[in-house]
Every structure is written in structure tokens, then in C-alpha cells.
Amino acid sequence: MGAIDTTSRLVWQNINKHEPGNVSMAGFIRHSPGIGWDKMRVLGRYAVVYVHEGAGVYRDARGADLAVTAGDLLVVYPDVAHCYGPLPGQKWSEFYLVFEGAVFDAWRRSAALAPPRVRLHLEPVDFWLRRWLDVVAISRDPLQPMARLQMVLADALAAEHVAAAQTGDLAWLERAQRLLADAAHWRADMPAIADKVGLSYETFRKKFAALAGESPARYRMVQVIQHACRLLHEPGMSNADVAEACGFCDEFHFSRRFKQLMGVSPSGFRKMLPVRGATKKPA
Numbered sequence: 001m002g003a004i005d006t007t008s009r010l011v012w013q014n015i016n017k018h019e020p021g022n023v024s025m026a027g028f029i030r031h032s033p034g035i036g037w038d039k040m041r042v043l044g045r046y047a048v049v050y051v052h053e054g055a056g057v058y059r060d061a062r063g064a065d066l067a068v069t070a071g072d073l074l075v076v077y078p079d080v081a082h083c084y085g086p087l088p089g090q091k092w093s094e095f096y097l098v099f100e101g102a103v104f105d106a107w108r109r110s111a112a113l114a115p116p117r118v119r120l121h122l123e124p125v126d127f128w129l130r131r132w133l134d135v136v137a138i139s140r141d142p143l144q145p146m147a148r149l150q151m152v153l154a155d156a157l158a159a160e161h162v163a164a165a166q167t168g169d170l171a172w173l174e175r176a177q178r179l180l181a182d183a184a185h186w187r188a189d190m191p192a193i194a195d196k197v198g199l200s201y202e203t204f205r206k207k208f209a210a211l212a213g214e215s216p217a218r219y220r221m222v223q224v225i226q227h228a229c230r231l232l233h234e235p236g237m238s239n240a241d242v243a244e245a246c247g248f249c250d251e252f253h254f255s256r257r258f259k260q261l262m263g264v265s266p267s268g269f270r271k272m273l274p275v276r277g278a279t280k281k282p283a
């Protein structure tokens with residue numbers, strides 16, 4: 001099986017609406033700048049966006065603020081204002097499908113696919129990218145993509161459920177993630193956080209890594225650095241101020257960890273930001 005051509009291109013378009021549903025558009029966007037940065041977009045239709053390369057964020061009017069990595073599937077709802085894409089210094093490549101119709105409204109009413117479910121993680125990436133692309137494989141019948149899309153959506157939801165059941169307690173993971181993302185715990189050592197969930201540090205570390213796919217220390221650092229990115233947009237805050245606000249002992253250690261995750265120093269990050277008053281991305 002050959003490599004997938006992921007250059008930016010439209011691979012499917014069907015402007016005719018069909019009952020009970022329709023896949024209206026699909027395509028690749030390589031190194032996308034993102035969507036809705038100036039003003040959150042309301043699409044008016046459903047969409048799924050599979051990020052097959054890079055990283056970034058997803059935010060919406062309901063308050064979601066999610067880190068996104070390769071392998072994440074974003075679900076866009078017709079009436080939920082949103083924005084997503086790479087932060088400065090990051091890249092983001094995606095495959096998207098846009099769809100509408102009563103059959104997908106029924107999925108939403110059943111809560112199988114409804115807010116707050118906006119992100120699923122699906123790996124291996126090549127396998128799932130082919131699954132999504134196969135939805136719009138050449139067909140004489142425009143209704144076939146609608147049927148295929150429901151099959152792949154069902155498989156994706158089942159894969160996520162099985163993964164969660166096999167690897168452990170999802171509710172426990174969500175609690176642990178909330179603790180690690182809480183700025184009040186950024187200066188706390190990991191054994192103290194492990195104690196809050198009733199585990200030894202070593203058991204906590206292994207369980208978290210099995211469920212989340214990364215260590216608790218790295219997960220917390222990602223949350224800290226994303227917060228730092230937001231603070232670096234503030235002209236009244238020096239790099240030293242941001243370092244202190246994010247719990248670092250000094251600016252040197254902050255700058256080193258920031259560059260490890262973002263690929264650029266805090267000062268370099270600031271130079272990449274739009275001038276105040278110009279159109280800009282939120283941080």
C-alpha cells in the first residue's frame with residue numbers, strides 16, 4: 001500500500017443535499033494556519049478534523065481549551081463557535097470531512113456524538129488517516145460516503161472506549177489531569193500530588209503514563225508552558241515575571257523548558273507575535 005498524498009487539496013465535494021444526510025466536502029490542508037483566530041467560527045455544519053501531523057490547540061465558546069497532537073480527531077458542531085490550529089512555532093496538517101443532515105442530528109441527540117465530546121485520540125495515525133480518506137472513496141452513489149462516515153465514526157468511538165477500558169480508569173485520569181493542570185499545584189512535588197489520589201508516587205507515575213501516554217511531569221509541564229504562552233502576549237509582563245507566575249525558580253530554567261517544548265525561546269516566541277492592534281491569534 002503506497003504512501004498517502006497529503007498535499008493540500010480538495011478530494012471530495014458534493015453540493016447537492018440528500019436526506020437523511022450528506023458528506024459535502026473533504027480534503028487535506030498541509031501546514032494549516034488554523035481557523036477562527038480573529039473571530040471564533042460557527043460552521044453551520046458538522047465536521048471532523050483529523051490531525052495527522054503537528055500540534056496546536058482547540059478552543060470553543062463553551063470554554064474548551066484543549067492541547068491537540070497528531071492522532072487527535074476534533075469534532076466540530078454546527079452551532080458551537082470555535083477556533084483551532086497551531087500556536088506560533090508549531091505546525092499542523094489535517095484531513096477534514098464536512099457533513100450535515102438528520103442522521104447526524106440523531107447521533108447528537110443520542111449523545112453518542114455531542115458536546116462536550118470534541119476530541120478523540122486515534123492511533124496508529126496512518127491507519128486512521130486511511131479510514132477517514134476511504135469515507136469519500138470514488139462512488140457513483142453520493143449517499144455511500146454518508147454510510148461509510150457513520151461506520152468509521154462508530155469504529156472510532158468504539159476504539160476510544162475499548163482503549164479507556166483496557167488501560168484503566170478514565171475518571172481517575174481526568175481527576176489526576178485536573179490536579180496537574182491546576183496552577184495551585186505547579187510548585188508541588190509529584191509525591192504530594194500522588195498522595196492526593198491515594199497512591200504512592202511510583203504507582204501514580206506508572207498508572208498516569210499508561211492512561212495518558214505521557215508522564216505526569218510532562219503533562220504538567222505542557223499545561224504550564226501553554227499558560228506561559230498566554231502570558232507572553234501581555235506587554236506588561238517581562239520574561240522573569242512570566243517565569244515566576246508559572247512557578248519556575250528563575251528565568252533561566254523557564255527559558256530552557258520553554259524552548260524544549262516550543263522549539264523557540266520565550267523572547268523568540270514574543271518576536272513571532274503580531275504587533276498589538278493588528279490582527280492576531282489568541283494565545
